[in-house]
Amino acid sequence: MERTGCVIAGGGPAGLFLGLLLARAGVQVTVLEKHADFLRDFRGDTVHPSTLTLLDELGLWSEVETLPWHPMRRMRMVFDSGEATVADFSRLRAPHPFVAMVPQWHLLNTIAEAAAREPAFRLIRNAEVLSPLMRDGRVAGVRWTDRTAGLQDDRKLWADLVVGCDGRDSVLRAGLPLREFDVPVDSWWLRLPHLPHDQDAGGTIRRSGKRLLVMLDRGDYYQMNYLIPRGADSALRQSPISTLHEQLVELHPWLADRVAGIASWDDVKLLHVKLNRLRRWSRPGLVCIGDAAHAMSPIGGIGINLAVQDAVAAARYLAGPLLAGRPRAIDRAARRVQRRRQWPTALTQGLQRFMHQQDEAVEHSELPPPMRLLGRYPWLQRGPARLLGIGVRPERAPAWARQSTTSCLTDPSNITR
Incomplete structure (x- = not known):
């Protein structure tokens, strides 16, 4: 047995x-x-x-x-009327003040x-x-x-x-x-090429009306999360892939020279949220x-x-x-x-x-007042960065786990918590 x-x-x-x-x-x-x-x-x-x-x-x-990881130090939100950095991870008092984008x-x-x-x-x-x-x-x-x-x-x-x-x-x-909690959206995951002349975009949340696109700079490509209405995937895929190209360019015009990298709907992965x-x-x-x-x-x-x-x-x-x-x-x-x-x-x-x-x-096209404050007073960006990057109850590795048993067997009497 x-x-x-x-x-x-x-x-x-x-x-x-x-x-x-x-x-x-x-x-x-x-x-x-x-x-x-x-x-x-x-x-x-x-x-x-x-x-x-x-x-x-x-x-x-x-x-x-x-x-092969790429650091993300800031997260910003971009609206039709303007943009603001909402989380600055470099302000955290942490040994590694960034988000590592690692496969x-x-x-x-x-x-x-x-x-x-x-x-x-x-x-x-x-x-x-x-x-x-x-x-x-x-x-x-x-x-x-x-x-x-x-x-x-x-x-x-x-x-x-x-x-x-x-x-x-x-x-x-x-x-x-x-x-179970109701969620009104599903998510499309896709990637677009990062070109040599691109600057580091960090993390960007693009909002226009009810459309929302999250873009993460992975160094050699962009990982993108495009929210769609719940259950709308099958109907939306009846349109030509050029429809998605147009929507992405409307949100980020500078993507126009690379949206062809999404050749077909096979390149768009659905996540049921x-x-x-x-x-x-x-x-x-x-x-x-x-x-x-x-x-x-x-x-x-x-x-x-x-x-x-x-x-x-x-x-x-x-x-x-x-x-x-x-x-x-x-x-x-x-x-x-x-x-x-x-x-x-x-x-x-x-x-x-x-x-x-x-x-x-709510349809968001204008930069909300809280975002304006975050952009005006950068020290406030530490709060969202801590909530996202550290969490509300971070855990620390137990002392007995910080040394491999291959070099020093742990005394079981010390493992009480």
């Missing part, structure tokens, strides 16, 4: 961060990742100062520095390689979690399949704790009460974090960073009980994870809901 201390479903940012931290505590942890590698087109490539600080605390900054597969590889250096860590790829295993009313492991072995493959992995990090369509959170959270993040033997516990809107690009904060809090509370192997203590610790991370999540989602409601109710 195959067994581990903790099994984590999903090798995304939350799953790998949690796996690394628990392994550094000496917990036997197995991460089951559905795909063969991380080479996929992610949208959550904005790594905020809070996450960069955590990577630094874990001793990984020298490795992160070598990745997520590079970041995940870096974390996975660091975790692989820990004796207690194991990552299994092509491993799709099918359902939880139950024993005496408690989640006691997972059923999973090796996707390379065919449909007949059915395996079991038993564990003291199962952690759902398998995204907003999590199979493990089934049965836990979920609260979801905004929800579990009312209860855990049950005996199971806890969900990240998108599995709360799907976020793409507003602010904060989903990956909230997920990482969840993972750090989870590791702090769960490491001790997992090392001791006490089921009741593990379940109490899982509930503590929700108590600590629920209100930052609810507050952030509340702000996202408010912004979506404003987008639906």
